[in-house]
Amino acid sequence: MIIKILGSGCRKCVTLAENASAAAVAAGKQAQIIKVTDFAEIAAYGVMSTPGLVVDDKVVSAGKVLTAEDIAKLL
Template sequence: MIIKILGSGCKKCVTLTENTQAALRDLGLTAEVVKVTDFAAIAAHGVMSTPALVIDDKVVSVGKVLSSAEVAALLKA
């Protein structure tokens, strides 16, 4: 599983990364977590508002900081 956090590296992006890592720990899952800060790469995903969460190349959240419980629900789906 590859999870991408799309964003400039702002506080919200950092929080989303931390919440994603917490959700992975809570579920006992391992995944590669990649931070994408290049705006061309972010736009290539069709994302215009950050932070965004991408799981296995599928954009699942745009423009908000998900809690670790919300990320866990997306990972289980």
């Protein structure tokens, strides 16, 4: 699965990326984590608050730093 973190590289985005990779490990899933910093691409997901979390091209959360447990439930 592909997990994308949408955000211009602020602190929250970094934390969310770390939590996402921990969640993937905990859920026993093979996941590729991609940080999307290009605004054109972020805009294409229609996200208005960063950081955004995209799992397999579907936006699952925006503007929140989810914990690893929260993300694991979404995977």
